[in-house]
Amino acid sequence: MVGFAGFGLLVFYFALFYRPMRLLDRMLANIASEMPEALFFFDAIGRCIWANEPGIQLAEITNEDFESASKRLGELFENLKDYRSDWEVQEVIEDKTSVKYYQLENHTVTDNRGNPAGSFLSIRDNTEDQLALKVEKYNATHDKLTDLYTREHLYERIQEVLTASPDTEYLILFIDVNDFKIINDIFGNAFGDYVLKSIADWIRKVFAENCVFGRLSGDTFGVCIPKVQFNEKYLEYQLAHYIVNDGNAEYQVLIHVGVYEVLESGIDVSVMIDRAHMALSTIKNDYQIHVAHYDEDMRNKVVWEQKISTQVNEALETRQIRPYLQPVVDATGKVVGAEALVRWIHPTEGFLSPALFIPVFEWNGMIAEVDKYMWRSACEILAKWKQEGRNDIFISVNISPKDFYFIDVAEELKRIVSELDVDPARLRIEITETVMMTDIENRMKILSDLRESGFIVEMDDFGSGYSSLNLLKDMPVDVLKIDMGFLYKSKDENRAQTIVHNIIHMSEQLGITSLTEGVEEQVQYQMLSNMGCKYFQGYYFSKPIPVKDFEAFCFKGQV
Numbered sequence: 001m002v003g004f005a006g007f008g009l010l011v012f013y014f015a016l017f018y019r020p021m022r023l024l025d026r027m028l029a030n031i032a033s034e035m036p037e038a039l040f041f042f043d044a045i046g047r048c049i050w051a052n053e054p055g056i057q058l059a060e061i062t063n064e065d066f067e068s069a070s071k072r073l074g075e076l077f078e079n080l081k082d083y084r085s086d087w088e089v090q091e092v093i094e095d096k097t098s099v100k101y102y103q104l105e106n107h108t109v110t111d112n113r114g115n116p117a118g119s120f121l122s123i124r125d126n127t128e129d130q131l132a133l134k135v136e137k138y139n140a141t142h143d144k145l146t147d148l149y150t151r152e153h154l155y156e157r158i159q160e161v162l163t164a165s166p167d168t169e170y171l172i173l174f175i176d177v178n179d180f181k182i183i184n185d186i187f188g189n190a191f192g193d194y195v196l197k198s199i200a201d202w203i204r205k206v207f208a209e210n211c212v213f214g215r216l217s218g219d220t221f222g223v224c225i226p227k228v229q230f231n232e233k234y235l236e237y238q239l240a241h242y243i244v245n246d247g248n249a250e251y252q253v254l255i256h257v258g259v260y261e262v263l264e265s266g267i268d269v270s271v272m273i274d275r276a277h278m279a280l281s282t283i284k285n286d287y288q289i290h291v292a293h294y295d296e297d298m299r300n301k302v303v304w305e306q307k308i309s310t311q312v313n314e315a316l317e318t319r320q321i322r323p324y325l326q327p328v329v330d331a332t333g334k335v336v337g338a339e340a341l342v343r344w345i346h347p348t349e350g351f352l353s354p355a356l357f358i359p360v361f362e363w364n365g366m367i368a369e370v371d372k373y374m375w376r377s378a379c380e381i382l383a384k385w386k387q388e389g390r391n392d393i394f395i396s397v398n399i400s401p402k403d404f405y406f407i408d409v410a411e412e413l414k415r416i417v418s419e420l421d422v423d424p425a426r427l428r429i430e431i432t433e434t435v436m437m438t439d440i441e442n443r444m445k446i447l448s449d450l451r452e453s454g455f456i457v458e459m460d461d462f463g464s465g466y467s468s469l470n471l472l473k474d475m476p477v478d479v480l481k482i483d484m485g486f487l488y489k490s491k492d493e494n495r496a497q498t499i500v501h502n503i504i505h506m507s508e509q510l511g512i513t514s515l516t517e518g519v520e521e522q523v524q525y526q527m528l529s530n531m532g533c534k535y536f537q538g539y540y541f542s543k544p545i546p547v548k549d550f551e552a553f554c555f556k557g558q559v
């Protein structure tokens, strides 16, 4: 109660007898004295009339000598402006042993009529904040392990350099450690880290001047270097002898460098890095060559790949992409079937053979769309033939090893034949041995499933790859397509013939039908027939031709 009464009296006294302005002045003066910032008050003509304690200490003046503060401040800070205006500056004072950051803010004060009455300057030592900010910024832009720029920061820095000197010719390098995973696996992660740090040091040394560099990912680095400074011979020499030794283990590290010359302005740094990477990928496992350049061919290849990849759906819809049929004949010369081979009749590029687009689509996964379409097209042809009473001819379709990654091959094939009411035995399935290179058990199951569903499975290109007899032992296939290629390529034709002869013989024994493809001459046909080969395919009989032409070729005399 007593406390409340006292407080009430005080309120009464302040409200009626005390001049509020004086209270305010005192309070402000108190606050100003207590503030941690250095404060200086100036009169209308810019003379210092008062400073608080931190101000006195900063300017090294005495209580009575405020006037000399202006001069002292002028000596201390370079960026001081006129006290009679509002401004804000950041000042760094650096000597050999320390660095200090100050935030200076000047505010003018006017009297009741709006005339300048004076100003006050506050000076805050924000060294701690600034240093913390610097550390934070450094950590955000530098890789922890190697202390090089991070990928994002490197991109920014390269962009800055390119923009700042548009007349200088620059190269972008992509540096990659071959099989870095193996280094980690064999020697352990600590040695792996040691290798990366040593490469970072090497980069710092070799690309010391006028270059920017950074770590792009785990074991890849990027550099931007003026073209005149790039010494390829020296780099090749260095990389040919790049050995890392941490005192315990020694390892010759295979490092490759892809080089892209910045010729176009306005393209993204990430694209430049990609191009340098692309150059590198041409020498990926090469132990002799360590440096490769991005060239026009690579560029054209990418442009081509992008172009056809964006056009593929439309090409399928409008049937620019369509099957050609190459006849398969028996020993009497009668056409027993055909292989469907994809062709792209492009509106501007003209006739495109599969070699120009299949690898691209295998790489980007679009192959599955093309193949599904080819399988369906083959079934449509078979359905049409069935209606016309020609039930005895088969069509073989190709299955890319990549199809298995993107679609359920067996499901898809079963669906198509059932939708179009085609006997699965009429649609033959060509697979290559690469299909069996991965996930072999599962793939075997798929092939068995297909055979159980009535499809005939053919092993394509037998003899061209690493055809393993062991694989053949367990492979659920009905037909071996033997590639004539290895007959032509052989130095000793007799030996090659012996091998082909025995493959034909062996397949017969295994109950597998033999088919030779690539037959170009009558003598070959004769020879293979004599060896017991059942079916033949090749230019000698016909090239792959449009469906209409095939029908004319095959059914003539039969209609």
Ligand code: C2E
Residues within 6 Å of the ligand: 326, 340, 341, 342, 353, 354, 355, 358, 367, 370, 371, 374, 398, 399, 400, 460, 461, 517, 518, 519, 520, 537, 538, 539, 540, 543, 544
């Ligand atoms: P492949 O499956 O081995 O097809 C046989 C290739 O040999 C065809 O080339 C054919 O035109 C060619 N050929 C036929 N007879 C002869 C001959 O007597 N001599 C020579 N030197 N070559 C002959 P094509 O049509 O250029 O196809 C090349 C490859 O493209 C095919 O090789 C196949 O791997 C792939 N391919 C074609 N169509 C498709 C498809 O629809 N899907 C998939 N995934 N791949 C396909």
Ligand code: CA
Residues within 6 Å of the ligand: 339, 398, 430, 460
């Ligand atoms: Ca084939």
Ligand code: CA
Residues within 6 Å of the ligand: 460, 461, 481, 483, 517
């Ligand atoms: Ca083939």
